[in-house]
Amino acid sequence: MKIGDFAKATGIPPSTLRYYEEKGLMRVSRDKSGYRCYAAQDIAWVQFIQRLKDTGMLLRDIRQYAALRYAGSATMAERLTMLEKHRNHVCAMQQKWTSCLQNLDDKIMFYRQEIAKIR
Numbered sequence: 405m406k407i408g409d410f411a412k413a414t415g416i417p418p419s420t421l422r423y424y425e426e427k428g429l430m431r432v433s434r435d436k437s438g439y440r441c442y443a444a445q446d447i448a449w450v451q452f453i454q455r456l457k458d459t460g461m462l463l464r465d466i467r468q469y470a471a472l473r474y475a476g477s478a479t480m481a482e483r484l485t486m487l488e489k490h491r492n493h494v495c496a497m498q499q500k501w502t503s504c505l506q507n508l509d510d511k512i513m514f515y516r517q518e519i520a521k522i523r
Contacts, residue, residue: 410442414450416454425440428470429463429470430470
């Protein structure tokens with residue numbers, strides 16, 4: 405599929421898709437006219453890239469992961485290690501955010517109680 409159709413299917417703007425290709429996150433075949441041709445399996449891959457970004461993985465790490473992915477199944481152990489390391493990072497950030505949220509909730513409760521005393 406062409407870039408416009410692919411962008412609609414994924415919800416990712418064409419400019420971002422071009423950027424992903426430029427940075428080596430995606431390898432896209434071209435037709436005889438030079439237009440990008442995305443395959444159906446590229447949808448899952450670009451969505452996975454987005455999830456990695458959403459969880460805070462650095463672009464250089466996503467690039468490394470992508471290079472390993474394109475290198476084939478011999479790199480599966482290294483990719484697994486990368487994902488496990490990133491998962492640990494995500495869990496640590498989740499704990500941090502949970503603590504921050506609890507702190508905010510405590511402060512909100514404090515203010516509600518203090519305001520209720522004044523009324």
